[in-house]
Amino acid sequence: MDIETFRKRFTDHSDDDLILMLTKNASKYNPDALFVAKEILISRNIDIETILKNEEENSQPEKESERRHIEDLSPLEQIEYLSEKRLEFEENIEDIIENSNKDLTDEELLQNFESILDKINENGKFGEFSDDHSKENYFIVSNIIEQRSIKIPVSILKKIDSLNSLARKDFSRKFTRNIIIGIVLLTLGLVFSIGTGGGIIFYGAVLSGLGFIVNGIAGKRQLKRGAQIVLESYG
Numbered sequence: 001m002d003i004e005t006f007r008k009r010f011t012d013h014s015d016d017d018l019i020l021m022l023t024k025n026a027s028k029y030n031p032d033a034l035f036v037a038k039e040i041l042i043s044r045n046i047d048i049e050t051i052l053k054n055e056e057e058n059s060q061p062e063k064e065s066e067r068r069h070i071e072d073l074s075p076l077e078q079i080e081y082l083s084e085k086r087l088e089f090e091e092n093i094e095d096i097i098e099n100s101n102k103d104l105t106d107e108e109l110l111q112n113f114e115s116i117l118d119k120i121n122e123n124g125k126f127g128e129f130s131d132d133h134s135k136e137n138y139f140i141v142s143n144i145i146e147q148r149s150i151k152i153p154v155s156i157l158k159k160i161d162s163l164n165s166l167a168r169k170d171f172s173r174k175f176t177r178n179i180i181i182g183i184v185l186l187t188l189g190l191v192f193s194i195g196t197g198g199g200i201i202f203y204g205a206v207l208s209g210l211g212f213i214v215n216g217i218a219g220k221r222q223l224k225r226g227a228q229i230v231l232e233s234y235g
Helices: 003-010 015-022 031-043 048-072 075-101 106-123 135-147 154-196 200-224
Strands: none
Touching: 003 031, 003 106, 015 031, 015 048, 031 048, 075 135, 075 200, 106 135, 106 154, 135 154, 154 200
């Protein structure tokens, strides 16, 4: 969805709704939506910069506590902790994207999807998590379109076809990364378990490693089977 569409949709939002969007719920919206929310609040003479500064200061103790917690962990525990955090975020990304698209009309949803396709083609690759053209945004929005049984114009279908190869390569890299992370965790977990006589942390690393490996191998097999990627459940 482009900035002008956000401007039209957010005009009737209350100050509190827009402030909440920029603070507590900021992770649920893409950068363009946050830009427009901030723009509208400024036009209403709301001192949003001070509000954001206060919000940042209030969150510092929590961030500092997490930083110290990570520093106190062993290298193996740090790998396991950060890996679990990434998996947790990946599991929650679907809810975040669905929430940002649930109020769109069918026409607006198609416009948003085509915008995502255009940005991917323009960049020649998928974006990061926070980008509009991330693979997560692409697949989840396509799932919403399928769930609503929205008829997709031929012009958009052609753009989808051109992205199949790119999507396969991107997912292949992701699954390979998961296998490598899994092997590292599994190896370190086994080495430290044998060397120290075991421990919950080390056994947890072994289990996490196995989880990553299984996820990566299963994903590789799906791609080899040639299953349709676009407009199917995001894996």
